[in-house]
Amino acid sequence: xxAINPQKEASVxxxxxKRNILITSALPYVNNVPHLGNIIGSVLSAxxxxxxxxxxxxxxxxxxxxxEYGTTTEARALxxxxxxxxxxxxxxxxxxxxxxxxxxxFDIFGRTTTQLQTDITQDxxxxxxxxxxxxxxxxxxxxxxxxxxxxxxxxxxxxxxDCGYVDARGDQxxxxxxxxxxLELVRxxxxxxxxxxxxxDTKHIFLELDKLQPQVEAFFRExxxxxxxxxxxxxxxxxxxxxxxxxxxxxxxxKWGTPVPSSLEGYEDKVIYxxxxxxxGYVSITANYTDQWEKWWRSxxxxxxxxxxxxxxxxxxxIIFPASKIGTRxxxxxxxxxxxxxxxxxxxxxFSKSRGVGVFGDSAKETEVPSDIWxxxxxxxxxxxxxxxxxxxxxxxxxxxxxxxxLGNFVSRVLKFVNSRHYNSVVPNxxxxxxxxxxxxxxxxxxxxxxxxxxxxxxxxxxxxxTVLQISQRGNGFxxxxxxxxxxxxxxxxxxxxxxxxxxxxxxxxxxxxAPYMPTTAASISTQLRVESLxxxxxxxxxxxxxxxxxxxxxxxxxxxxxxxAQEWREKYGSEEAKKLKEEEAALKAKKTSKKxxxxxxxxxxxxxxxxxPVKDGAAEVSPAETANSAxxxxxxxxxxxxxxENPLDSAQSALGALxxx
Ligand SMILES: [Zn+2]
Ligand SMILES: [Zn+2]
Numbered sequence: 001x002x003a004i005n006p007q008k009e010a011s012v013x014x015x016x017x018k019r020n021i022l023i024t025s026a027l028p029y030v031n032n033v034p035h036l037g038n039i040i041g042s043v044l045s046a047x048x049x050x051x052x053x054x055x056x057x058x059x060x061x062x063x064x065x066x067x068e069y070g071t072t073t074e075a076r077a078l079x080x081x082x083x084x085x086x087x088x089x090x091x092x093x094x095x096x097x098x099x100x101x102x103x104x105x106f107d108i109f110g111r112t113t114t115q116l117q118t119d120i121t122q123d124x125x126x127x128x129x130x131x132x133x134x135x136x137x138x139x140x141x142x143x144x145x146x147x148x149x150x151x152x153x154x155x156x157x158x159x160x161x162d163c164g165y166v167d168a169r170g171d172q173x174x175x176x177x178x179x180x181x182x183l184e185l186v187r188x189x190x191x192x193x194x195x196x197x198x199x200x201d202t203k204h205i206f207l208e209l210d211k212l213q214p215q216v217e218a219f220f221r222e223x224x225x226x227x228x229x230x231x232x233x234x235x236x237x238x239x240x241x242x243x244x245x246x247x248x249x250x251x252x253x254x255k256w257g258t259p260v261p262s263s264l265e266g267y268e269d270k271v272i273y274x275x276x277x278x279x280x281g282y283v284s285i286t287a288n289y290t291d292q293w294e295k296w297w298r299s300x301x302x303x304x305x306x307x308x309x310x311x312x313x314x315x316x317x318x319i320i321f322p323a324s325k326i327g328t329r330x331x332x333x334x335x336x337x338x339x340x341x342x343x344x345x346x347x348x349x350x351f352s353k354s355r356g357v358g359v360f361g362d363s364a365k366e367t368e369v370p371s372d373i374w375x376x377x378x379x380x381x382x383x384x385x386x387x388x389x390x391x392x393x394x395x396x397x398x399x400x401x402x403x404x405x406x407l408g409n410f411v412s413r414v415l416k417f418v419n420s421r422h423y424n425s426v427v428p429n430x431x432x433x434x435x436x437x438x439x440x441x442x443x444x445x446x447x448x449x450x451x452x453x454x455x456x457x458x459x460x461x462x463x464x465x466x467t468v469l470q471i472s473q474r475g476n477g478f479x480x481x482x483x484x485x486x487x488x489x490x491x492x493x494x495x496x497x498x499x500x501x502x503x504x505x506x507x508x509x510x511x512x513x514x515a516p517y518m519p520t521t522a523a524s525i526s527t528q529l530r531v532e533s534l535x536x537x538x539x540x541x542x543x544x545x546x547x548x549x550x551x552x553x554x555x556x557x558x559x560x561x562x563x564x565x566a567q568e569w570r571e572k573y574g575s576e577e578a579k580k581l582k583e584e585e586a587a588l589k590a591k592k593t594s595k596k597x598x599x600x601x602x603x604x605x606x607x608x609x610x611x612x613x614p615v616k617d618g619a620a621e622v623s624p625a626e627t628a629n630s631a632x633x634x635x636x637x638x639x640x641x642x643x644x645x646e647n648p649l650d651s652a653q654s655a656l657g658a659l660x661x662x
Contacts, residue, residue, distance in 0.1 A: 158185030430501025
């Protein structure tokens with residue numbers, strides 16, 4: 001997959017008066033291999049919706065890519081001893097391969113390090129300036145005289161002011177979990193050469209979000225209700241707005257980023273902070289897909305924007321990006337539906353690449369279990385309304401029971417019967433027999449179908465999947481109550497034909513309902529039936545497979561996984577290590593809690609996974625689980641506002657573990 005779509009002439013474009021659906025999944029950072037939690041969190045969820053939307057016949061475009069700028073990239077490049085560009089190239093390719101294996105149907109999988117990203121970001125930046133929403137301010141930061149550079153948080157280490165740990169980083173203390181600003185560190189030192197940094201004044205551009213608050217609030221009220229945002233998305237956004245938006249620095253003293261427009265003097269060595277331009281990546285990647293990108297992004301009346309992300313990315317999509325768009329005073333397609341997920345845990349603990357815990361995107365295929373099965377189980381336990389757990393036993397059981405015994409059994413029983421000597425693969429004339437139970441059956445299926453459409457329309461993906469299983473279960477029940485077998489064929493041939501006719505048509509319907517979740521399985525069913533896939537509609541007519549049609553040979557859709565595999569995988573993918581991590585976390589948490597009790601002044605700790613309002617002392621409110629998740633964060637921002645400043649945005653972000661836009 002390349003950044004540039006090779007077939008521009010084939011680009012999907014919106015048409016006025018039709019349903020036009022623009023879909024994005026959060027752009028992952030290019031410093032890691034995505035794990036199963038990352039995959040279900042945005043790309044896979046968005047993929048199901050994109051496939052559903054195409055199945056409905058809507059004009060649909062699905063935009064994905066990697067977010068490549070920022071100090072996290074620079075810091076990681078330092079570790080891997082390569083240039084930021086080389087690092088981005090490497091991880092962009094890794095991400096692309098993983099998503100390809102998971103069958104993610106991006107219309108383009110792009111990157112943010114492109115000229116169009118610079119052009120579009122600078123255009124927005126200059127319009128915000130022209131409209132009076134940008135302001136220059138002087139700030140104080142750590143500077144290294146040794147290598148002549150300001151130190152972003154990840155480039156400075158020192159003692160934790162809270163627990164005294166000597167190797168705390170500029171953004172976080174790994175021992176006690178406190179989120180830090182570089183200026184808070186005791187005895188700071190440059191990570192590159194170990195020298196002691198000095199403080200130095202440096203000017204930066206601030207986006208005056210406070211001036212945009214009324215319009216952002218109006219947008220939020222309208223969009224959240226019309227687009228039926230996830231409750232997580234609503235509560236996180238409402239909490240930020242309640243706290244009050246503050247001016248926020250959008251430039252940085254680093255090299256790896258979108259250049260500041262050259263019309264600004266004194267910004268030659270500064271870049272635009274990825275915090276500001278990461279969401280603009282969706283727009284520039286679309287522009288790399290089609291030169292008519294404005295038809296997607298500047299059509300507020302014709303296009304509905306659906307955005308998928310983990311809950312830690314909410315504010316960028318509901319406040320920062322909308323505020324930037326509003327401030328340009330241009331027409332923009334704004335967020336319609338926000339879909340957020342909570343965290344997926346792995347065998348009760350957290351995924352950790354460094355500790356070898358969890359199944360990562362590149363190791364899923366080593367198991368030789370097809371990607372459809374992974375997709376199925378991830379969607380089956382999608383953390384849609386709270387954290388959820390991935391377990392290897394659950395994975396195997398889902399395959400062996402839900403897929404093999406329910407869906408697989410129904411499809412193969414029907415097809416094998418048509419393949420048999422009774423019909424020799426030719427669909428019998430099935431219109432001659434009728435009984436009232438057939439009407440009930442059709443009604444039941446139509447009712448379930450209406451439920452499926454309603455669930456998918458409102459992006460309740462897990463519920464929709466359960467409905468698919470209910471439909472095939474109803475199909476199994478129908479075969480059972482009709483007593484489909486050889487004696488039915490011999491004694492009541494016209495009834496047998498009628499049962500087969502209805503069942504075959506239900507298989508056809510199931511192929512299209514399954515397609516968003518398990519595209520390979522759905523394609524296999526269509527191939528076995530020798531039919532085109534049905535468009536998804538709210539009505540099942542049960543007459544798309546007609547008498548005389550010849551079907552292909554029945555093939556197994558699923559294979560049984562031996563339960564013993566669970567133990568083998570547990571050893572390979574670190575379940576023991578997961579338990580250990582969990583214990584360490586609990587110990588840290590206990591230590592922190594006792595410390596707080598001594599201190600007395602701080603608020604009670606929020607429980608992990610529970611969404612809370614932003615709080616003043618944000619860092620202290622974050623559970624170790626969350627801070628560890630955000631260990632890769634590029635929280636360079638705080639340095640500019642000064643350690644002593646209580647910026648509600650900072651603390652709210654900390655409280656949400658939110659600096660990670662990936
Ligand atoms: Zn230095
Ligand atoms: Zn500490």
